[in-house]
Amino acid sequence: MTPHLPLDADGVAVKAADRKHVFHSWSAQELIDPLAVAGAEGSYFRDYDGRRYLDFSSQLVNTNIGHQHPKVVAAIQEQAGRLCTLAPGFAVDVRSEAARLIAERTPGDLDKVFFTNGGAEAVENAVRMARLHTGRPKVLSTYRSYHGATAAAINLTGDPRRWPSDTGAAGVVHFWGPFLYRSPFHASTEAEECERALRHLEDTIAFEGPASVAAIILETVPGTAGIMVPPAGYLAGVRELCDRHGIVFILDEVMTGFGRTGAWFAAEHWDVTPDLLTFAKGVNSGYVPLGGVAISAAIADTFARRPYPGGLTYSGHPLACAAAVATIATMAEEGVVEHAAHLGENVIGPALAEIADRHPSVGEVRGLGAFWAVELVRDRETREPLVPYNAAGADNAPMAEFAAACKASGLWPFVNMNRVHVVPPCTVTEAEAKEGLALLDEALNVADRHTAAGQDGS
Numbered sequence: 001m002t003p004h005l006p007l008d009a010d011g012v013a014v015k016a017a018d019r020k021h022v023f024h025s026w027s028a029q030e031l032i033d034p035l036a037v038a039g040a041e042g043s044y045f046r047d048y049d050g051r052r053y054l055d056f057s058s059q060l061v062n063t064n065i066g067h068q069h070p071k072v073v074a075a076i077q078e079q080a081g082r083l084c085t086l087a088p089g090f091a092v093d094v095r096s097e098a099a100r101l102i103a104e105r106t107p108g109d110l111d112k113v114f115f116t117n118g119g120a121e122a123v124e125n126a127v128r129m130a131r132l133h134t135g136r137p138k139v140l141s142t143y144r145s146y147h148g149a150t151a152a153a154i155n156l157t158g159d160p161r162r163w164p165s166d167t168g169a170a171g172v173v174h175f176w177g178p179f180l181y182r183s184p185f186h187a188s189t190e191a192e193e194c195e196r197a198l199r200h201l202e203d204t205i206a207f208e209g210p211a212s213v214a215a216i217i218l219e220t221v222p223g224t225a226g227i228m229v230p231p232a233g234y235l236a237g238v239r240e241l242c243d244r245h246g247i248v249f250i251l252d253e254v255m256t257g258f259g260r261t262g263a264w265f266a267a268e269h270w271d272v273t274p275d276l277l278t279f280a281k282g283v284n285s286g287y288v289p290l291g292g293v294a295i296s297a298a299i300a301d302t303f304a305r306r307p308y309p310g311g312l313t314y315s316g317h318p319l320a321c322a323a324a325v326a327t328i329a330t331m332a333e334e335g336v337v338e339h340a341a342h343l344g345e346n347v348i349g350p351a352l353a354e355i356a357d358r359h360p361s362v363g364e365v366r367g368l369g370a371f372w373a374v375e376l377v378r379d380r381e382t383r384e385p386l387v388p389y390n391a392a393g394a395d396n397a398p399m400a401e402f403a404a405a406c407k408a409s410g411l412w413p414f415v416n417m418n419r420v421h422v423v424p425p426c427t428v429t430e431a432e433a434k435e436g437l438a439l440l441d442e443a444l445n446v447a448d449r450h451t452a453a454g455q456d457g458s
Contacts, residue, residue: 011036011048026161040067043428054436056424057414061223061255062281065327065336066425072287075326079319088315098321101328102283102294105264108273110294115316119254119280120148122291125310126276127152129293130215130248133302138208140216142177144225147217147252156217159225160390175204177218179228181364181375182383194231202241210245220266223255224416227373229366235272249274254291258282259331259426262341262369275299284323340426344369347430348422351437360454361386361447372422379452385418386450398450405446411439
């Protein structure tokens, strides 16, 4: 039997064990070279050579409270000493308190919480609830979306990660959401984009048959697909369409929830209340896996006397709930949500606008709070993306070179297709944010070389 890897092993040994035994997500296993990480604190993580990286990705946009926050770590340790695990059928103090704190912050009457292990399972269960509540089969979602990698969630997803697993018969219909910069509706203003996107959705519902549609699911602000902030009136318009046709409105706040946009939930920005709201990631910054569905009174009542046919062994796991209680309490005590709003309005947003002015590779910047996207293009006039949609290999070289430049400077970016997302922890200091933005500014010189302006020397 192979000896155990010592906990103080060096980076070479850690990587060797990883390459021998770990099967990685979304990867061709022999073509990846994962960084061996020795530790993390606050807005940084470090490798075994002592090199620090400023985490402008928040890992997978989940460490909203930063790495190793001492209050959350202490809460997990205390709970582990008291009660590590208990089946979901019992009433547990820390589970009840986590649910209460979440319900206090969700909009409207979303006062019941079904706990899951993460966001994809939250989406799975929200869709199941909607179908059972309405007795209808279909669910509508946008093409520019990501809802998770489990069976129903991956079919709901719009981005190319869906393609290898798309059954084509899962009761899912995709439609176009609003995105003025690359408008599918030939709109020239936000108001036009909103009106035309709502008309398109209304037509889609009509042609699919309103009585067959159980739910419409939207990311309140689409995340991995591009951080496209919806135009004023759009979410309210979707809410009205759902009410008109008896359709359940699901908001996916897995990425936007718990401070990421400068509000506890992004729905607050538009004063819209869904029937179901999914969450995960920021609820406890991923310290212990946790997600869930916040449920309206009407849908909860459907299962008051009728058993809900779903459950998970680790639903509301005590260690995860203890991390959530500590995270939510700490965010409230330390003003983390307000800090994220301040960062977006006064630090990140203005700095990205200046960066856009300096770099021909930047087509658009957009976002709010600690949730921003920088759209990279070959030509600002034509808006041709810096790399083709879903590019791989040589076609993706410009973005790969840009990402490598970021990492070489000590900035760890979140890169997807032709975009870099600026999504640091919501606790990042102004000085750290400015440091990261300066490193991003410098790395964009690499992207500039691949633009029309860069190639003609102007």
